Amino acid sequence: MAESTYADREIQLVIFKLGREDYGISILQVQEIKRILDITRVPNSPDFIKGVINLRGSVLPVIDLKKRLQLPPTDYTEDTRIIIVKVEEIAVGLIVDAVSEVTTLSGENIEPPTTVVGGVSAQYLSGVGKQDDNLLILLNLTAIVGLGAEVGKAG
């Protein structure tokens, strides 16, 4: 998977906040960033699926990223955003607390996820990036979107 093998090249990341932590996903996977929209609840869907939104005529599912990563919930604020990403041809929205910046990281500053313990369950991680004093948690979007059997089971 592209996102778990960062190798030696430089990658551009979109950095966003969940709670007090900084997270990053590859900018190549990000389609756009939207303010919070009307979200329609989808009955019998997994609990981390917040619902569906209308993005210029197509209907996209939206994932509550904090719920997915088992982080404590917080209310939406002015800064809350939906990041529209595309994973294996499927477009999905991710709700995040705030989008802070776009940054470039070189491969040597990224540690594989196995060396990190705690917090987010490791299966959703693809690595940890070091940027000055900051630590960036890099997400494995394929696992987060849950392209597999897991989503099928209604919550």
Add this chain to the structure above:
Amino acid sequence: MELNQYMGMFLEESREHLQTLNRCLLSLENDPRNLSVLDEIFRSAHTIKGMSATMGFTAIAELTHEMENVLDLLRKGQLKASPAIIDTLFKCLDTLEQSVESIASNSEATVDIKPLVAKLIKLAAGKDQEEAAPAAAATKAATPVVATSSGITLNDTEIDVIKAASRQGYAAYEVQVGLREGCLLKSARAYMVMNALDELGDVIKSVPPAEELEKENFDYSFSVVALSDAEPEKVQQALLAISEIESATVLPLAIPDAAPAAAAAPAIKPAAAPEVRPEAEVPAAKLDAPPTADAPLAADKKVRGGQSVRVDIDKLDTLLNLVGELVINKTRLEQIGLSHRLTDLTETIEQMDRVTTDLQAVVMKVRMVPVGQVFNRFPRMVRDLSRDLNKEVNLIIQGEETELDRTVIDEIGDPLVHLLRNAIDHGIESPAEREAKGKNPVGEIRLIARHEGNNVIIMVEDDGAGVNPEVVKQKALEKGMITQAEAEKMDAAEAVRLLFLPGFSTAKVVTDVSGRGVGMDAVKTKIESLGGMVDVETKVNEGSRFKIRLPLTLAIIQALLVKVCEEIYAIPLGSIDSTINITPGDIKTIQNQEVILLRGQIIPIVRLGNVLGVPESGNEGAEELYVVIVHMGEQKAGVIVDTLIGQQEIVIKSLGKLLASIKVLAGATILGDGRVALILDVGSIMQ
């Protein structure tokens, strides 16, 4: 001439004609005296011959040519449509189909037509020995080749064709065409000449041959032997009307040995034809019809050809999406007009509404195809299979005009083939067995299509042996697919449904049981992937009925919008019976199931809020409840909602791969205000 651009057209048209041939041959088999069917067969074969010759597929042209000879004899009653002949013709069709498909797949494999051609020639000659006067046979031997004044040599078959045509009032002409010196696009002129002659009759031969003409391998003149019922002057005029044609001489072509008939032919018009063959006045009078009937039909075809366009299905999909967007935006404008009370806007939108509705209807219609397209290939299959199995089967097709979306049509063929094969193989008994049971020895299979609400129902019924639920149960037990306890609890209908389980379909089991099952799970999977359902009803010794329910896959439908608490859902209007108001007191319970009594019918109640897990259902203390009566087939249910918003047309959007497995939802739609509303799947709500 660059022919590649015509390839697609050639293939499509050939396939169409092959289908027609198949269909017509089947009806000819049932009714060998039906002349109009023979004419249709003749026309189709002739068209294929013409097209393939133009495209340079000589093998196909040769085979169809020989077929025509035999068909012509049939048409004139000189040959009887015996099983041997029909079988040979069917074989020809198969060979033609193979050839066309190998052309389509660009494969080099050539189909060997020689044995069939030989057989056809023998069949055609068979008549000579039987019926024709010995004199004719003698002439035949004496003059295998005829040379015309301009040096065109005609072989046996060609002479035969001319003779045959002259008996029908067609005259053979030798046409010499001269092109203007320095004329450009010689091949195109030659093509136009051939076309003109084809319109007036039939081109038999050209010197140089058609391929050479196409390659412009000729000077400024060429010769053609053609048949026509028009007078020579008319033929000449038609040719001179083509630009860059310098001269055209049309001379009646006399076949020395064809005796008076051919010699007299040029002067004889169709009406006079009976005189040519006084010994067969009655059939000749009938035969007189073909040439005249031919003309309007052929003309008809041409007109249609000019007015229809073949379109890539992807483009239609895009068009449909765009129309969908338009409908959504229209709804949005409607709401703006209403909420701001803008009369001008509302009026304009009403106008626009009509246009979008029409537009939508047209786009839908373009995508709809009659199921007949799929059904057409089954009579042949049923015929062949029942012959192989020594069974007698009568296939009855109903509702072939029922229309389905093209995407569904493409997929539905295979499951139906399975079901029909099963019906013949396992359903219908052998004639002896049937007689022993006191049934008509000829089995009956019905293939029926019809609309039902927003669905299309396709049924495969047979009056065969039926499926014994006990035997099925026993087999399932043996295979360890169910437990003893489960088996005991199962009623007959459930037991028969075991047939659809994967793993039940190993061939051995099926033949032993003599029940159904070959690939039934595959049938089920396929139908479900199309958003449909399949079910079976069966009675031992009376037969079985497989019922397939398919959505029309209309992307835009009429729906009733309802509110449950604050959430809005859409229920497709096609599955709604009516809406009623009830009071909480009207709800009774039977074995813990809530029901209401509606016009004497007991209808189970579904509380939508509960099914959908809506956080707070607001109708707890309500005095009045809104119930939407929905139906799925014969089954009905009452769905309790909080508010009815109203009827609206909605554009169905997919929920995407991620949410596809959620059962109670059939998709989503976008409302006028831009919000997303979910579409309920009535079928799964009722379960």
